[in-house]
Amino acid sequence: MRPSLRVVILLVLALSLPAVAAGQKPSTAPAPLHKPIPRKRYCQPNGGFCFKYPGSWTMLGAVYDGDGVVVAPPQKLDKALWDEITVALITPLSEGDEEPVSLDVMIEQASKSMREGGQAFETLQRQQRTVDHKPAQMLKVRYHEKATDRDWVEEIVFIQGPDREIYSVALKCSPENLARLEPVFAGVLDSWVLPEPEPPAGEEEEETPKQPTPPSKAPPPSH
Numbered sequence: 001m002r003p004s005l006r007v008v009i010l011l012v013l014a015l016s017l018p019a020v021a022a023g024q025k026p027s028t029a030p031a032p033l034h035k036p037i038p039r040k041r042y043c044q045p046n047g048g049f050c051f052k053y054p055g056s057w058t059m060l061g062a063v064y065d066g067d068g069v070v071v072a073p074p075q076k077l078d079k080a081l082w083d084e085i086t087v088a089l090i091t092p093l094s095e096g097d098e099e100p101v102s103l104d105v106m107i108e109q110a111s112k113s114m115r116e117g118g119q120a121f122e123t124l125q126r127q128q129r130t131v132d133h134k135p136a137q138m139l140k141v142r143y144h145e146k147a148t149d150r151d152w153v154e155e156i157v158f159i160q161g162p163d164r165e166i167y168s169v170a171l172k173c174s175p176e177n178l179a180r181l182e183p184v185f186a187g188v189l190d191s192w193v194l195p196e197p198e199p200p201a202g203e204e205e206e207e208t209p210k211q212p213t214p215p216s217k218a219p220p221p222s223h
Helices: 004-023 101-117 175-191
Strands: 039-044 050-054 058-063 068-072 082-090 118-131 134-145 151-158 164-171
Touching: 039 175, 050 164, 058 082, 068 175, 082 175, 101 118, 101 134, 101 151, 118 151, 151 175
Parallel strands: none
Antiparallel strands: 039 050, 058 068, 068 082, 082 164, 118 134, 134 151, 151 164
């Protein structure tokens, strides 16, 4: 008994479908767009520095008599063991004949202070930087803190302001968290700025007075 034409067509289609399916490439879904991580912006009162930090982080409070602030990610440890970033004005504007503190002197003072407060102090890196078009220096150290009996890594960038004042942006964290927090620290540094001073209210720029145009000479009468 010969198979009907309809049965033959169905058999051909059934045999050819796997081959067609094997030759087709699966359609790939478009890669999802990475949404930018929301950030908060902090500006020191009275026209001080500004910077941005992750929106999920917490502002822990003021330091240096209100000249600085500390921000930190959510953590379950005791706050004495938290990783954190401190942003501050650490030396005021120089006044009168007072000699301003240089970045090199500030680096030496910071190294001495941490060396006296910990054990096994080690300088990991020291580097010239530029932050907000201003000269800066970075000091990265590792040490053991007696108070917490814990190893820490600190990465501190000292920035010299236009009036020789010095600011600092410092990351303090446990060594195992350094790789995760360094990109955040770099983002804080990239966003750090000193706002341009605004002119006093009511003060307007003087316009240069225009010179009067000399009268044009009339042509002589024709004879």
